[in-house]
Amino acid sequence: MLNEFYDDINSFTYDGKNSLDMGIVIEKKENIYGSPAPKIETVTIPGRGTMILNSKTDPLDNEDFEDFGVKYTCFLMPEEYQNVEIIARNIYAWLFYDVAYKRLEDSYERGYYRLAYCGQSVSVEEITRGLLGKLEIELTCKPYKFAYNGERTITLTKAGTLYNTEGFTAKPYMKIYGSGNVTIYINARAHSFAGIQSYIEVDSELMNAYKGDELQNNKMTSTLFPKLAAGQNNISWSGNVTKIEIIPRWCCL
Numbered sequence: 001m002l003n004e005f006y007d008d009i010n011s012f013t014y015d016g017k018n019s020l021d022m023g024i025v026i027e028k029k030e031n032i033y034g035s036p037a038p039k040i041e042t043v044t045i046p047g048r049g050t051m052i053l054n055s056k057t058d059p060l061d062n063e064d065f066e067d068f069g070v071k072y073t074c075f076l077m078p079e080e081y082q083n084v085e086i087i088a089r090n091i092y093a094w095l096f097y098d099v100a101y102k103r104l105e106d107s108y109e110r111g112y113y114r115l116a117y118c119g120q121s122v123s124v125e126e127i128t129r130g131l132l133g134k135l136e137i138e139l140t141c142k143p144y145k146f147a148y149n150g151e152r153t154i155t156l157t158k159a160g161t162l163y164n165t166e167g168f169t170a171k172p173y174m175k176i177y178g179s180g181n182v183t184i185y186i187n188a189r190a191h192s193f194a195g196i197q198s199y200i201e202v203d204s205e206l207m208n209a210y211k212g213d214e215l216q217n218n219k220m221t222s223t224l225f226p227k228l229a230a231g232q233n234n235i236s237w238s239g240n241v242t243k244i245e246i247i248p249r250w251c252c253l
Helices: 078-096 124-131
Strands: 013-014 022-030 042-045 047-051 068-076 102-106 112-117 133-139 145-147 152-154 160-165 173-186 189-203 208-211 232-249
Touching: 068 078, 068 124, 078 124, 124 133
Parallel strands: none
Antiparallel strands: 013 102, 022 068, 042 047, 068 133, 102 112, 112 133, 112 145, 152 232, 160 232, 173 189, 173 232, 189 208
8 A cells, every 4th residue: 555655745556666766756647547448249130230249157247348558657856866877777677577467556546456567668768768857657457446445354253244335346255264065145146165174265356266275166066256246245154154254355447
């Protein structure tokens, strides 16, 4: 999360490093809240015209959207001018040493983070020139952003209700403590497990069940992984369960 020290200055944190620690401040951000376009597949049917294909395998799934770009226009903090070339090399290494989706947070969308990568074509020399004026940093983001409060672990020792206020389905991580055959109910859906020993972990984003390093997908006797729909989610269970730990991963566009 953004350090409180940075509250009055616009900055962004990428892969755990804040832009202020790299010597740069955001002057402006384009596409502040994101504008991902929906992925739409159509087919033309004679006599009926164009139809939109629905490729969902689960009605609770969110719609697919395209990745989108954000651009930060930055400037070098005055006290750093004597180190321009060194800072340029550090910025280049920060952005490009491992091109992959990484956590992105900024002071414009407080309380949320995105997954993004830097794929722009730029050299150390171009970064150096940019630092003497305005440096533009472009990142490609996945469409959905995640709420900080969706990273908190919620523990249920009896039936309870979770409220998803973000308006989109969340794919949680759950750790179910118990033994034997267990069924978890989320609203009208039942998720069954056979032969649990002590606990089982279920990651609906990765679509895997495991116990530590050991895969446990064979203990899932239901087809669908648990999901937390927008609004009210009533959670209960049958079988020998002592508690359930849930990291909900609330998300929205």
